[in-house]
Amino acid sequence: MSTMVERVARAIDEAEVGYSINLTRLVDGVSTYTLRYQGVSDPLEFSSYDEASEHVRTTRNERRARAAIEAMTEPCDEMIQAGVSEDQTDEVYRDVRSVYTAMIRAALKEQA
Structure with missing residues (x-):
């Protein structure tokens, strides 16, 4: 049997988020980036790559935190x-x- 720390570490490692960010529109200098998460049908749109990346970071951290708590x-x-x-x-x-x-x-x- 594994220790609690090993269990939590494994859960965090396995809590990966698959995604893609693409520039989908560029009209009159205004960009639209589309974020798609693996396994989620509805894409999200952002006005900058940084905003989309921040959403991914937040989602990844929340998924890892939830996985760690579930492991416990x-x-x-x-x-x-x-x-x-x-x-x-x-x-x-x-x-x-x-x-x-x-x-x-x-x-x-x-x-x-």
């Missing part, structure tokens, strides 16, 4: 042990795991 949904045994004293019962152990998992799931439901 199930706590490892060391995390549970840190939240439970040695004289507590298995029921408390399960409760700590349930509370932790519920907290992570709530974080994933948050909207920006």
